[in-house]
Amino acid sequence: MTNVFNQLAKTYDTPQRQALAETILTEIRPDFAEASDKTLLDYGGGTGLLSLPLASLVKEVELLDLSEEMSHLAQEKATIAGLENFTSFQGDLLGEQPALTPPDIVLMSLVLLHIPDTKEILTALYQQLTPGGQLILVDFDTNPLVSHPKVHSGFDQGQLQELLQAIGFTHIKSHTFHTADHLFMNQPASMFHLRATKPAIV
Template sequence: MGNIHVFEKMAANYENEERIKIAKIIAETIQKQLPKGKEQTAIDYGCGTGLVGMELLSDFKSIQFVDASKNMIAMVEQKINDKHLSNATTLCVDGEVDPSVALHGDCIFLVQVLLHIPTIETLLSNLYRALNGNGQLLIIDFDYNEAVVSDKVHSGFKQQELIQTMKKIGFTNLKARTFYHGNQLFMNQEASLFILEATKK
């Protein structure tokens, strides 16, 4: 995943009041897209310190927290140990460059992950293979914002362009909507977040 060294440095001080607030809003938005019942397995890919996934543990049979940053994963493991969680596991791996790792789940969610990925098609293809049949991919990221100019991240995404990219990979039942607006939300710019839902055939 792109910018790993940045997240390694940020891990210990990553969580703040604003990030915790946004994580709860995102988790509530994801919950609305989930099927009823708690027999599914999930992967929180690019989980960071697990702010979103921890809010969703009661919605799944199990969640695997996956991140390329060892320090971020260490923060998640601390939470799992402190809370004595039995349905949470961790894996430190970069699925963008190491597709050989056997990831499998009924639901995968990526929260503000794609903007850090130079070649999103590679990661999305790997995650498509990781999904079980009829599995669900949920992407939460920033809408395209021309005010954001950076050589480190994408300037957000145009929903319909992302949908077309995912159709080529094989995803079906694609739909997206913007669900949150905020000031100084993205690179100190006013921005909005969308959720995109897709299914594996």
């Protein structure tokens, strides 16, 4: 998987992916209305299509991606843009990882579908978050038209909410916000936006 994304890195920011990123940004920007003192972890953030535009809304951004080429390109883009609060790392929470600042917000957009063990990665993100921290998750709704050995065919929002609750998250809310043709594996599909909170220490 890493090699595939290394090969894609230089040509990843297509007009279609940029347009989709804008759709997602329009949806999630309100989540950052009061985040000027927060640290954001963009997990699986690729070339920074989402977190680079969000950098002005938070105190610090750390992007973590398995692909060395993707993370390197994101850092190049941040340097060119003069963003001093943006750092990109190559790594994985389920394997060897760099020393990250405990994030107040974790963003994971169109990444969960690539990770075989959903519970394992969501638990790892829960453990990374600061008490009172927020998980922002964007992914595809369950799609019977999609079948691939290395990709989940979307997620049932209700089942995902139950899993997050079992892990320890609270105040879990989600809704479908975008539907389009050729959206997921070239099939008609819809995307959802989910928010969940790690309880603050009492």
